Amino acid sequence: NAGVTQTPKFRVLKTGQSMTLLCAQDMNHEYMYWYRQDPGMGLRLIHYSVGEGTTAKGEVPDGYNVSRLKKQNFLLGLESAAPSQTSVYFCASSYGTGGFEETQYFGPGTRLLVL
Amino acid sequence: GDSVTQMEGPVTLSEEAFLTINCTYTATGYPSLFWYVQYPGEGLQLLLKATKADDKGSNKGFEATYRKETTSFHLEKGSVQVSDSAVYFCALSDRPGGSYIPTFGRGTSLIVHP
Numbered sequence: 572n573a574g575v576t577q578t579p580k581f582r583v584l585k586t587g588q589s590m591t592l593l594c595a596q597d598m599n600h601e602y603m604y605w606y607r608q609d610p611g612m613g614l615r616l617i618h619y620s621v622g623e624g625t626t627a628k629g630e631v632p633d634g635y636n637v638s639r640l641k642k643q644n645f646l647l648g649l650e651s652a653a654p655s656q657t658s659v660y661f662c663a664s665s666y667g668t669g670g671f672e673e674t675q676y677f678g679p680g681t682r683l684l685v686l
Numbered sequence: 687g688d689s690v691t692q693m694e695g696p697v698t699l700s701e702e703a704f705l706t707i708n709c710t711y712t713a714t715g716y717p718s719l720f721w722y723v724q725y726p727g728e729g730l731q732l733l734l735k736a737t738k739a740d741d742k743g744s745n746k747g748f749e750a751t752y753r754k755e756t757t758s759f760h761l762e763k764g765s766v767q768v769s770d771s772a773v774y775f776c777a778l779s780d781r782p783g784g785s786y787i788p789t790f791g792r793g794t795s796l797i798v799h800p
Contacts, residue, residue: 575729604788613775613792614730661729673779674720675788677729 573597575678577662583684584652592647592681594662601667603645604629604675605637607658614661620645621667652685659683688713688780690791695773698797699766707761707794709750709776717778719743719752719759724773724793733761733774771798 578593594603605617616629620639634656636648645664649656660681665673693708711717718737722730734743739754748763759776776791 606790611792614790616788663730674732674735675722675730677722677731679727679729 575662575664575676577660577678577681579681580679581682581684583686584649585686586653588652589648589650590652590683591649592660592662592683594645594647594664594678595643596645596662596664596676597643598664598666598676599642600664600676601642602665602673603639604663604665605635605645605647606661606663607631608661608680609658617647617660652683654685657683657685688717688778688789690776690778690789692774692776692791692794695793695795696797697794698799700799701768702765703798705761705763705766705770705796707774707776707796709759709761709791711757711759711776711778711789713757713778713780715780717780719750720777720779721748721750721759721761722775722777722790724775726772730775766796766798768798768800771796 575596601622604619606614608614615631617635618637620626623642626637638646662678663675665675690711720735721733723733724730734745736743736752742751750759750761773793773795775793779788
Protein backbone atom coordinates (compact mmCIF):
# COMPACT_ATOMS: atom_id res chain seq x y z
CA ASN A 572 0.00 0.00 0.00
CA ALA A 573 1.92 3.02 -1.30
CA GLY A 574 -0.68 5.67 -0.40
CA VAL A 575 -0.31 8.77 -2.56
CA THR A 576 2.64 8.95 -4.93
CA GLN A 577 3.78 11.81 -7.15
CA THR A 578 5.93 11.83 -10.25
CA PRO A 579 8.40 13.44 -10.77
CA LYS A 580 9.98 14.54 -7.47
CA PHE A 581 11.85 17.44 -9.01
CA ARG A 582 11.82 19.19 -12.37
CA VAL A 583 13.40 22.21 -13.98
CA LEU A 584 11.57 23.85 -16.87
CA LYS A 585 12.25 26.79 -19.12
CA THR A 586 9.62 29.47 -19.54
CA GLY A 587 7.07 28.37 -22.12
CA GLN A 588 7.68 24.64 -21.80
CA SER A 589 4.91 22.26 -20.87
CA MET A 590 4.79 19.36 -18.48
CA THR A 591 2.43 17.03 -16.65
CA LEU A 592 2.60 16.07 -13.00
CA LEU A 593 1.18 12.69 -12.14
CA CYS A 594 -0.54 11.78 -8.90
CA ALA A 595 -1.59 8.23 -8.11
CA GLN A 596 -3.40 6.79 -5.09
CA ASP A 597 -4.13 3.18 -4.23
CA MET A 598 -6.69 3.76 -1.47
CA ASN A 599 -9.76 3.85 -3.74
CA HIS A 600 -10.43 7.45 -2.76
CA GLU A 601 -13.08 9.43 -4.59
CA TYR A 602 -11.72 12.94 -4.02
CA MET A 603 -8.35 14.16 -5.21
CA TYR A 604 -6.70 17.58 -4.99
CA TRP A 605 -3.75 19.56 -6.28
CA TYR A 606 -2.17 22.24 -4.09
CA ARG A 607 0.78 24.52 -4.43
CA GLN A 608 2.90 25.57 -1.48
CA ASP A 609 4.83 28.81 -1.53
CA PRO A 610 6.82 30.40 1.31
CA GLY A 611 4.54 32.34 3.65
CA MET A 612 1.45 31.41 1.65
CA GLY A 613 0.55 28.06 3.09
CA LEU A 614 -1.28 25.65 0.81
CA ARG A 615 -3.47 26.93 -2.00
CA LEU A 616 -5.90 24.70 -3.83
CA ILE A 617 -5.40 24.65 -7.61
CA HIS A 618 -7.98 22.12 -8.82
CA TYR A 619 -9.82 19.20 -7.34
CA SER A 620 -11.93 16.24 -8.38
CA VAL A 621 -14.86 14.59 -6.64
CA GLY A 622 -14.80 11.47 -8.78
CA GLU A 623 -13.58 9.86 -11.97
CA GLY A 624 -14.24 12.09 -14.94
CA THR A 625 -14.91 15.22 -12.85
CA THR A 626 -12.77 18.28 -12.16
CA ALA A 627 -13.36 21.65 -10.53
CA LYS A 628 -11.42 24.87 -10.03
CA GLY A 629 -9.90 25.77 -6.71
CA GLU A 630 -8.46 29.03 -5.45
CA VAL A 631 -5.64 29.47 -8.01
CA PRO A 632 -6.54 27.57 -11.22
CA ASP A 633 -5.12 29.92 -13.85
CA GLY A 634 -2.31 28.46 -15.94
CA TYR A 635 -3.13 24.86 -14.96
CA ASN A 636 -5.32 22.12 -16.34
CA VAL A 637 -6.25 18.77 -14.82
CA SER A 638 -7.72 15.47 -15.83
CA ARG A 639 -9.14 12.52 -13.91
CA LEU A 640 -9.61 9.80 -16.53
CA LYS A 641 -9.04 7.02 -14.02
CA LYS A 642 -10.15 7.03 -10.40
CA GLN A 643 -6.66 6.39 -9.10
CA ASN A 644 -4.89 9.08 -11.13
CA PHE A 645 -5.08 12.87 -11.14
CA LEU A 646 -2.93 14.74 -13.64
CA LEU A 647 -1.87 18.38 -13.37
CA GLY A 648 -0.74 20.05 -16.59
CA LEU A 649 1.15 23.24 -17.24
CA GLU A 650 0.73 24.18 -20.91
CA SER A 651 3.16 27.09 -20.93
CA ALA A 652 5.21 27.33 -17.76
CA ALA A 653 5.95 30.72 -16.18
CA PRO A 654 8.44 31.63 -13.42
CA SER A 655 5.46 32.40 -11.15
CA GLN A 656 4.67 28.69 -11.22
CA THR A 657 7.89 27.85 -9.43
CA SER A 658 6.59 26.10 -6.33
CA VAL A 659 6.20 22.83 -4.50
CA TYR A 660 3.13 20.94 -5.68
CA PHE A 661 1.26 18.53 -3.45
CA CYS A 662 -1.37 16.05 -4.42
CA ALA A 663 -3.86 14.79 -1.84
CA SER A 664 -6.81 12.43 -1.74
CA SER A 665 -9.70 11.64 0.58
CA TYR A 666 -12.46 9.05 0.78
CA GLY A 667 -15.23 11.40 -0.33
CA THR A 668 -17.99 9.76 1.71
CA GLY A 669 -19.07 12.78 3.72
CA GLY A 670 -16.44 15.39 2.99
CA PHE A 671 -16.46 17.55 6.05
CA GLU A 672 -14.89 15.20 8.55
CA GLU A 673 -12.50 13.66 6.12
CA THR A 674 -8.78 13.40 6.46
CA GLN A 675 -6.68 14.29 3.46
CA TYR A 676 -3.75 12.05 2.56
CA PHE A 677 -0.84 13.84 0.95
CA GLY A 678 1.87 12.80 -1.45
CA PRO A 679 5.53 13.71 -0.88
CA GLY A 680 5.46 16.69 -3.24
CA THR A 681 6.98 17.75 -6.56
CA ARG A 682 9.45 20.60 -6.56
CA LEU A 683 9.19 22.62 -9.79
CA LEU A 684 11.59 25.34 -10.86
CA VAL A 685 10.73 27.46 -13.89
CA LEU A 686 13.59 29.48 -15.30
CA GLY B 687 -15.39 33.38 2.63
CA ASP B 688 -13.74 30.89 4.94
CA SER B 689 -10.31 31.64 6.36
CA VAL B 690 -7.80 30.31 8.88
CA THR B 691 -5.34 32.50 10.74
CA GLN B 692 -2.32 31.06 12.51
CA MET B 693 0.30 32.72 14.63
CA GLU B 694 3.42 33.81 12.82
CA GLY B 695 6.50 31.67 13.16
CA PRO B 696 9.00 30.43 13.66
CA VAL B 697 8.32 29.32 17.19
CA THR B 698 11.59 28.38 18.87
CA LEU B 699 11.55 26.33 22.08
CA SER B 700 13.86 24.28 24.21
CA GLU B 701 13.17 20.59 24.66
CA GLU B 702 10.49 19.85 27.30
CA ALA B 703 8.98 23.34 27.02
CA PHE B 704 5.23 23.90 26.71
CA LEU B 705 3.89 24.61 23.24
CA THR B 706 0.92 26.64 22.09
CA ILE B 707 0.23 27.47 18.46
CA ASN B 708 -2.80 29.70 18.03
CA CYS B 709 -5.37 29.15 15.32
CA THR B 710 -8.58 31.07 14.71
CA TYR B 711 -11.03 30.69 11.89
CA THR B 712 -13.98 32.23 10.11
CA ALA B 713 -16.51 30.01 8.41
CA THR B 714 -19.93 30.40 6.88
CA GLY B 715 -21.12 26.99 8.07
CA TYR B 716 -20.24 24.59 10.89
CA PRO B 717 -16.80 23.33 9.95
CA SER B 718 -14.62 20.43 10.97
CA LEU B 719 -11.19 21.51 12.19
CA PHE B 720 -7.81 19.89 11.65
CA TRP B 721 -4.15 20.17 12.49
CA TYR B 722 -1.70 18.78 9.95
CA VAL B 723 2.06 18.44 10.40
CA GLN B 724 4.75 18.62 7.73
CA TYR B 725 8.16 17.22 8.58
CA PRO B 726 11.14 18.44 6.53
CA GLY B 727 11.07 17.16 2.96
CA GLU B 728 7.73 15.40 3.36
CA GLY B 729 4.08 15.95 2.57
CA LEU B 730 1.48 16.90 5.16
CA GLN B 731 -0.05 14.32 7.46
CA LEU B 732 -2.99 14.57 9.79
CA LEU B 733 -2.06 15.21 13.41
CA LEU B 734 -5.53 15.53 14.95
CA LYS B 735 -9.04 16.73 14.21
CA ALA B 736 -12.34 17.73 15.82
CA THR B 737 -15.73 17.76 14.18
CA LYS B 738 -18.01 19.59 16.61
CA ALA B 739 -17.93 22.20 19.35
CA ASP B 740 -16.08 21.27 22.56
CA ASP B 741 -14.54 18.17 20.95
CA LYS B 742 -10.90 17.64 21.85
CA GLY B 743 -8.61 16.09 19.27
CA SER B 744 -5.42 14.46 20.52
CA ASN B 745 -2.47 12.52 19.14
CA LYS B 746 1.21 12.02 20.04
CA GLY B 747 0.83 14.27 23.10
CA PHE B 748 -0.69 17.12 21.10
CA GLU B 749 -4.17 18.41 21.89
CA ALA B 750 -6.59 20.96 20.48
CA THR B 751 -10.14 21.83 21.56
CA TYR B 752 -12.84 23.08 19.17
CA ARG B 753 -14.04 26.37 20.68
CA LYS B 754 -17.03 27.61 18.73
CA GLU B 755 -17.61 30.64 20.95
CA THR B 756 -14.11 31.99 20.26
CA THR B 757 -13.77 30.36 16.78
CA SER B 758 -10.45 28.88 17.83
CA PHE B 759 -8.58 25.59 17.66
CA HIS B 760 -5.26 26.16 19.42
CA LEU B 761 -2.64 23.41 19.36
CA GLU B 762 -0.90 22.52 22.63
CA LYS B 763 1.71 20.08 23.88
CA GLY B 764 2.97 19.86 27.41
CA SER B 765 6.57 18.87 26.68
CA VAL B 766 8.02 19.20 23.18
CA GLN B 767 10.83 17.07 21.76
CA VAL B 768 13.42 17.81 19.11
CA SER B 769 11.55 15.38 16.85
CA ASP B 770 8.50 17.70 16.96
CA SER B 771 10.37 20.26 14.84
CA ALA B 772 8.14 20.69 11.79
CA VAL B 773 5.62 23.02 10.18
CA TYR B 774 2.10 22.86 11.60
CA PHE B 775 -0.98 23.75 9.57
CA CYS B 776 -4.41 24.51 10.92
CA ALA B 777 -7.22 23.75 8.49
CA LEU B 778 -10.98 23.65 8.24
CA SER B 779 -13.51 22.03 5.99
CA ASP B 780 -16.82 23.79 5.69
CA ARG B 781 -20.03 22.75 4.08
CA PRO B 782 -21.41 25.60 1.99
CA GLY B 783 -23.86 24.15 -0.44
CA GLY B 784 -22.91 20.62 0.52
CA SER B 785 -19.45 20.72 -1.07
CA TYR B 786 -16.17 20.02 0.67
CA ILE B 787 -13.67 22.81 0.13
CA PRO B 788 -10.65 22.65 2.45
CA THR B 789 -9.01 25.85 3.69
CA PHE B 790 -5.50 25.87 5.19
CA GLY B 791 -3.67 28.40 7.31
CA ARG B 792 -0.22 29.61 6.28
CA GLY B 793 1.58 27.23 8.61
CA THR B 794 3.68 27.78 11.73
CA SER B 795 7.24 26.54 11.85
CA LEU B 796 8.32 24.97 15.16
CA ILE B 797 12.00 24.61 16.01
CA VAL B 798 12.91 22.66 19.14
CA HIS B 799 16.46 22.86 20.47
CA PRO B 800 18.03 20.17 22.69
